[in-house]
Amino acid sequence: MIKLGxxxxxxxxxxxxxxxxxxxxxxxxxxxxxxQLLRGEKNAEWIPFVPYDGSLKIATIQKMLRSFGFYPADxxxxxxGYRTSAGIRLFQEYNRVFHPEILSDYxxxxxxxxxxAAIETWASKKMRANWMDVSxxxxxxxxxxxxxxxxxxxxxxxxxxxxxxxxxxxxxGVSSTLNPEKWIDDPTRIHLIGIRHxxxxxxxxxxxxxxxxxxxxxxxxxxxxxxxxxxxxxxxGAPYLIPGQHLYGFGWHKISNKSExxxxxxxxxxxxxxVRALRGIEESANxxxxxxxxxxxxxxxxxxxxxxxxxxxxxxxxVISGDRYINHHHHVVECSAFSAINDDSLGKRVNGAxxxxxxxxxxxxxxxxxxxxxxxDRTILYTLINLSDLSSSPEITDLVGQSLEMLxx
Numbered sequence: 178m179i180k181l182g183x184x185x186x187x188x189x190x191x192x193x194x195x196x197x198x199x200x201x202x203x204x205x206x207x208x209x210x211x212x213q214l215l216r217g218e219k220n221a222e223w224i225p226f227v228p229y230d231g232s233l234k235i236a237t238i239q240k241m242l243r244s245f246g247f248y249p250a251d252x253x254x255x256x257x258g259y260r261t262s263a264g265i266r267l268f269q270e271y272n273r274v275f276h277p278e279i280l281s282d283y284x285x286x287x288x289x290x291x292x293x294a295a296i297e298t299w300a301s302k303k304m305r306a307n308w309m310d311v312s313x314x315x316x317x318x319x320x321x322x323x324x325x326x327x328x329x330x331x332x333x334x335x336x337x338x339x340x341x342x343x344x345x346x347x348x349x350g351v352s353s354t355l356n357p358e359k360w361i362d363d364p365t366r367i368h369l370i371g372i373r374h375x376x377x378x379x380x381x382x383x384x385x386x387x388x389x390x391x392x393x394x395x396x397x398x399x400x401x402x403x404x405x406x407x408x409x410x411x412x413x414g415a416p417y418l419i420p421g422q423h424l425y426g427f428g429w430h431k432i433s434n435k436s437e438x439x440x441x442x443x444x445x446x447x448x449x450x451x452v453r454a455l456r457g458i459e460e461s462a463n464x465x466x467x468x469x470x471x472x473x474x475x476x477x478x479x480x481x482x483x484x485x486x487x488x489x490x491x492x493x494x495x496v497i498s499g500d501r502y503i504n505h506h507h508h509v510v511e512c513s514a515f516s517a518i519n520d521d522s523l524g525k526r527v528n529g530a531x532x533x534x535x536x537x538x539x540x541x542x543x544x545x546x547x548x549x550x551x552x553x554d555r556t557i558l559y560t561l562i563n564l565s566d567l568s569s570s571p572e573i574t575d576l577v578g579q580s581l582e583m584l585x586x
Contacts, residue, residue: 238265448475
């Protein structure tokens, strides 16, 4: 059995040490404090490296996943680390959706007998993921539509920046929130769009009713979540991320308690711009005394199944639920049977299913396994848009409404 922490038995200690150096460089923190342990799915689960001596080597599986369309790297290091585990999980999820006759198991990132048989079937039949016929140069129609949304929003924001954007433009100093004229609409880059849906809901009653759209390699995937804070103990009020484009990267959420940390998208240094308000975003937009502040902790992270109040999950972060998603064929994919409700249920088995972050893991797995054209570019371009700013595009506003309805918002 191959799982997170397995490595080909002929690897040297030097190779394993080099892997952890790379992880620290990518994720920007030594999460295991030099102990050479990997964070598991459960709270306080730390996974040691264990040699694997099976007939199908991990390096060979990496090459096979690469040929299938689920592994990005040209370096096949024989280590089942975070990226390889993501590729395995994405392969399992793809089969569950498109080829259940080959493998119908819920994705867990573990190569047991059934996943091994599926890998061998794909290899013998020379199968490839259907997204390998798509790219930024030959994208799906939906991908093209959303890239155009970014371009139109950029043009509008350059000429008529919103009140909150104007506060960001007045900020003096470096930040990872870009001025509109510097927004990037390059389709070869990885984009995430957040559509802020309901600006008027009281803080305590906020729900997971916003739309997230991942644009990657010519494909579009959709998720349900929340772009707004649900609670805050700060005397100036809750932090609202300023609409616009922000630079994010792969990192950790909950780094203050490393035993609960998990993969998330984090603002690149020095941080993104927010405005605080006690009662709501409109207050912050209209308050002449409210100014933009730098904040390095507005992460994009998991939010359970999205059925509890946003107050349980967010003090300003962008939060994504794990119960379902819309795939690149614009079909709803149900994940509730293996999606954990909260941190405490992560890693438990219920009716044979390992409870994971469900649909949220699809985002992190896609970003890990399907990078943009430049594989050394670790930036995710996050563009936050108020739905009201799309009023001139009724086709898009209708698509947002239909997609949220499909996702159960």
